[in-house]
Amino acid sequence: MSRRAFRKFTNVLALALSGLATLIGLFFLGAILFTLLHNGLAGMSTRLFTAMTPPPGGSGGLLNAIYGSVVMTLIGILIGGPVGMLAGTYLAEYGRTARVSAVIRFVNDVLLSAPSIIIGLFVYELLVVRMGHFSALAGAVALAIIAMPVTVRTTEDMLNLVPQGMKDASTAMGAYQWRTIMSVIYPAARSGIVTGLLLAVARISGETAPLLFTALNNQFWSSNLAAPMANLPVVIFQFALSPYPNWQQLAWSGALIITVSILVLSIAARLVLSSLNPGGRR
């Protein structure tokens, strides 16, 4: 083979392999979604959304688990969201160039990718041991701690996108910085911040590990925040590993519900973002 032909051949081979790699990635996404739809749809019925988790062999639904997941995710984002927004505001506005901000950014990035089971252990030590029992509140706090770094990051990024000229204009009108932030910067960055919150919700609503020893699980309906509460991820975990076919079926349906909600949230967040800054990615 001539050198020229060899170079051409290597080129085509390498590019073909990179195309193949992409197909592999897409294949697994497709395979997982197909399995979920195939196994999950079989168990779809109104009972799923109206009945409690059943004992082995009985019939039932996932109402208490869905309720618990929604409640804990909401409390999680209601705590983690605002705190994260404030911290992100500090990083983008007041402390933009402060030395401590560089450290906080770094630590926040580390927290962003820290294993969620570690957060679970932390909240166990912090709340469960002190309270003496597992509780929905502990679960919600664990989720809040996971949602916070996500919100810090997106808030800072979004506030940085607001043009300096707008801030200057407000300052020139004599507004204090808090007034500028509240009346100019937040409104200008609103959809970006909301997107960040959506992504944070998507992130925490599928988290299982931090709930295992904080909220635990509950076979029955409970709206008591100080008691263990059922939630979709842990129910899926326990039911999928059980030997009972009816429990396994519920696990698949729960998995489908959770995945579809998360994918819808993520896609919605991306659509909002791309309408914000066409050309940019992220």
Added chain:
Amino acid sequence: MNTVAVIDPRHAAGQRLREQVFRAATFVAALLVLLLLGGVALSLLVGAWPALSHFKLGFLTREVWNPVTDQYGALAPVYGTLVTSFLALLLAIPVSFGIAIFLTELAPVWLKRPVGVAIELLAAVPSIIYGIWGLFVLAPVLQRHVQPWLIEVLGPLPGIGKLFQGPPYGIGVLTASFVLAIMVIPFISAVMRDVFETVPDVLKESGYGLGATTWEVIWQVVVPYARTGMIGGIMLGLGRALGETMAVTFVIGNAHRIGSSLLAPGTTIAASIANEFAEAVGDLYTSSLIALGALLFLITFTVIATARYLLLRLERKALSSV
């Protein structure tokens, strides 16, 4: 309107007060981030102390894990964590590299975004979904079609043959690595794609101008330029793999021993904690599990911090070259 701005001193004082309160609130929230990391480290140390002071350094070097006799050593889970993560990276890096190349250099513009988003969605799928998929779909496929082949073809080889012996369980170290690989591919490829895009077009164009093929430009211009960022992305993926809990818990078999075969069941730090923590009775048992958690925290913290540092340095370089 003919109003003249008059500064009302009470109003101004109120504004100043609000300014201070708001500023303090944002600062406290930002400090909370630091406090959180410190709190996590501290509480893990406190929780791990009984086990660490009881077993001393032996905790790190012993393989035994026996709740009945209250003897605990971290060697098997640490070994499992490192091996599964290493294998996962081995499988994931080439694929992620390929995806990043496809997305930056090869894909037509109309295809870039949908494919990129699809790969990113793979990262949004919660880990428990990977777990049940791995257990009910992937493990049987590997058990029936892949593992018998590995045992037959690679098993008799000297040296590496040891890694592929024994019965095909389906679940085990190899399956866990496989699932982990699928999970970290989107993370690594997203970072690689982003760093590839920071390569200045002028550099690539000069490569093409010299008559290089696309692959030669990628390998000799893009990759050297983006090396630090690529390593950062790989370390980030490694951090993910090390701490991944649910997916591994489903498919690794939770056996506290170090098998020579990759097909045998094993355990990882995260999987041990997830499997045993809620049922652990006795202070030493609980404390040993928290000590495992502290160990995991230490390992992942080092890896993630290194990754973030590398990526940060790259960001600065990109900024200064503009």
